[in-house]
Amino acid sequence: MAKILVEDPEENTRVPLLRGILIHSLQEAGLSFDAAFEIATDIRHELEGIEVIASDELRRRVVNLLQSREGSEVAERYKKLKESLTIQVEQRDGQLIPFSRFEYQQGLETIALTSAEAMEIVATVYKHLVDRRIEVITSRHLGRLTYRYLRQSSELGEDVAKRWLVWRDFVNDDRPLIILLGGTSGCGKSTIATMLANRLDIVRSQSTDMLREVMRTMMPEQLLPILHTSSFRAWTVLPGTGAEMAEVSDNLLISGFRGQ
Structure with missing residues (x-):
């Protein structure tokens, strides 16, 4: 059966529907394992052919199925159970912030995981927290938990887990991060920088185009003409050249680019 994604509009996340998490939450509501397994399996079959389902819609379907098979009392227990668990992350300064699966996924993508890989780890860690009814977890503990599941992953493993440790160490060290992107004009530096x-x-990001604009207000064209032209035509203001030249060598183009 194809993977079904559960979409949470509030957190702007999509995570795989894991039958194990659903079974556990049904057991928390008072069902036996066999009954919970049967309902979770029927929900999976009911959603066959659906690629994405909203979390509220999934919850509604589960409640309706519980209502018809187990009665109102069990259905109400399940509803209250799903509404009651709020996971908070304790930061290094003691501040508590809600655990956001979307931000957590973004953090994993920072170490070059694909969206699908990051979602899998998010789902695994979230299942761990839900299974144990953990409502408050320190950022340090969450980081160690992430490392453990990355390391245990057959597709990711030790190297990816180490990348996570290196990144977390950098983030917690409060050092500034400065990245320089180089390349010729129009090659996509600004696009890559934004992404x-x-x-x-x-x-904060700064483009060379903006720097040139600032410098142009400080340096008159008569003093530095190469600064006041396009990088593609900077060669035209080099000594002994001009726009009327019939042929332009690569070396001349490069000299104009480097001169600017």
Whole structure:
């Protein structure tokens, strides 16, 4: 059966529907393992052909099935159970913040996991917390838990787990992160910088285009003409050249680019 994703609009997340988590929550509501397994399996079959389902819709279907098979009391217990668990993460300064699966997934993607791989780890860790009814977990404990499941993953393993430790060590060290992207004009530096800043949660980025604009207000064209032209045509203001030249060598283009 194809993987079904459960979408949480509030957290803007999509995580795989894991039958094990559903079975456990049904057991928490008072069902035996066999009864919980049967309902979870029937829900999976009911959703066959559906790729994405909202978390509220999934909960509604489970409640309706419980209502018809186990009665109102069990259905109400399940509803209250799902509403009662709020997981909070205790930061290093003691502040408590809600556990966000979306932000957690973004953190995993920072170490070069694909969205699918990150979602799998999110689902595994979330199942761990739900199974144990953990409502408060320290960021340090959450980091160790993440390392453990990354290391145990047959597809990810030790190398990826070490990348996670290196990244967490850097984040907790409060060191500034400065990334320099180089390349010719128009090759996509700004596009990559924007994507990278979003992935690494970097709030400040600076393009060479902006720097040139600032410098142009400080340096008159008569003093530095190469600064006041396009990088693609910077060669036209080099000594002994001009836009009327019939042929332009690669070396001349490179000299103009480097001169600017």
